[in-house]
Amino acid sequence: MPLTSPKEMFDKAYQDGYAIGAFNVNNMEIIQGIMKAGEAEQSPLILQVSAGARKYAGQNYIMKLMEAALKESDLPVVLHLDHGQNFEICRDVISDGFTSVMIDGSHLPFEENIALTKQVVECAHGQGVWVEAELGRLAGVEDEVSSAENVFTDPDEAVEFVERTGCDSLAIAIGTSHGAYKFKGEPTLDFDRLEQISSRLPGYPLVLHGASSVLPEFIDMANRYGGQVSDAKGVPEDFLRRAAKSGVCKINIDTDIRLAMTAVIRKFFHEKPQEFDPRKYLGPAREAVQEMVQHKIKNVLGSSGKI
Numbered sequence: 001m002p003l004t005s006p007k008e009m010f011d012k013a014y015q016d017g018y019a020i021g022a023f024n025v026n027n028m029e030i031i032q033g034i035m036k037a038g039e040a041e042q043s044p045l046i047l048q049v050s051a052g053a054r055k056y057a058g059q060n061y062i063m064k065l066m067e068a069a070l071k072e073s074d075l076p077v078v079l080h081l082d083h084g085q086n087f088e089i090c091r092d093v094i095s096d097g098f099t100s101v102m103i104d105g106s107h108l109p110f111e112e113n114i115a116l117t118k119q120v121v122e123c124a125h126g127q128g129v130w131v132e133a134e135l136g137r138l139a140g141v142e143d144e145v146s147s148a149e150n151v152f153t154d155p156d157e158a159v160e161f162v163e164r165t166g167c168d169s170l171a172i173a174i175g176t177s178h179g180a181y182k183f184k185g186e187p188t189l190d191f192d193r194l195e196q197i198s199s200r201l202p203g204y205p206l207v208l209h210g211a212s213s214v215l216p217e218f219i220d221m222a223n224r225y226g227g228q229v230s231d232a233k234g235v236p237e238d239f240l241r242r243a244a245k246s247g248v249c250k251i252n253i254d255t256d257i258r259l260a261m262t263a264v265i266r267k268f269f270h271e272k273p274q275e276f277d278p279r280k281y282l283g284p285a286r287e288a289v290q291e292m293v294q295h296k297i298k299n300v301l302g303s304s305g306k307i
């Protein structure tokens, strides 16, 4: 199946109150784990590539891995640029064949964010490519830049932003953040704000970044085998189910992939210190990614069988 645009995926998801998982890819094992999970669940998928992933794997490798994944699958798959920081990176990945880009002007003043987003929308729409933008700011680390504070999305500004830029979906800040340390105390999200935004933008797909749940199973395993990932806390799965029913069509997950792989590899190294064949630990790490992604699709996002 060739790469698809998010349009049809999001229309269906919005109608039925489920969400599509957008999973970050960095290497072969991650792509394979996600694709296998999607196959097993017959779920549409968004594979997303950050600037960091492009730098790590190399854009040519990413494209060839995608090509291989699509050759072996009939699933609808979107190839999406995660957190595009400027016009040039969006333009470059569009010419490589990405079907969706995020232009992240959330660090800019409102008018500058609008101007940058509009510039990307004009270029992308000319080629049938979807544009996600961001308004508000998430605390945490993204692309090696860390933001100390959340700046929640203002509902009035969200409406004006969408109207003036013509962006196709909007990432909003309602209390999630990137990484494994999302909450100091009890997790909370500003659902009132989400309802306000979604009711003022009816039918419009919203995006939730920083949506990993930081599964205790992997935190415990990592720590049991020498890790030091303490006080980690993610977004409770019930919050994600609720968000999916309130206009959130795309839920971004990266940290949970990282934790699953790391936990399994730590355990392996501890239990089999004499082994040195990377396939022996990257294989189980790939299986852990598959299982975790399958769990999300089936039990949290609700996208099983929605192809």
Ligand SMILES: O=C(CO)COP(=O)(O)O
Binding pocket: 024, 082, 083, 177, 178, 179, 180, 208, 209, 210, 211, 212, 213, 252, 253, 254, 255, 256
């Ligand atoms: O938002 C993300 C990628 O854009 C990932 O968020 P997590 O760090 O919660 O996985």
Ligand SMILES: O=C[C@H](O)COP(=O)(O)O
Binding pocket: 024, 050, 051, 052, 053, 082, 083, 141, 142, 143, 144, 178, 254, 255
């Ligand atoms: O939003 C951030 C994603 O988790 C990507 O992270 P990265 O920039 O380290 O690849």
Ligand SMILES: [Zn+2]
Binding pocket: 083, 104, 106, 134, 137, 138, 142
């Ligand atoms: Zn951002």
Ligand SMILES: [Zn+2]
Binding pocket: 083, 142, 178, 209, 210, 252
């Ligand atoms: Zn993000």
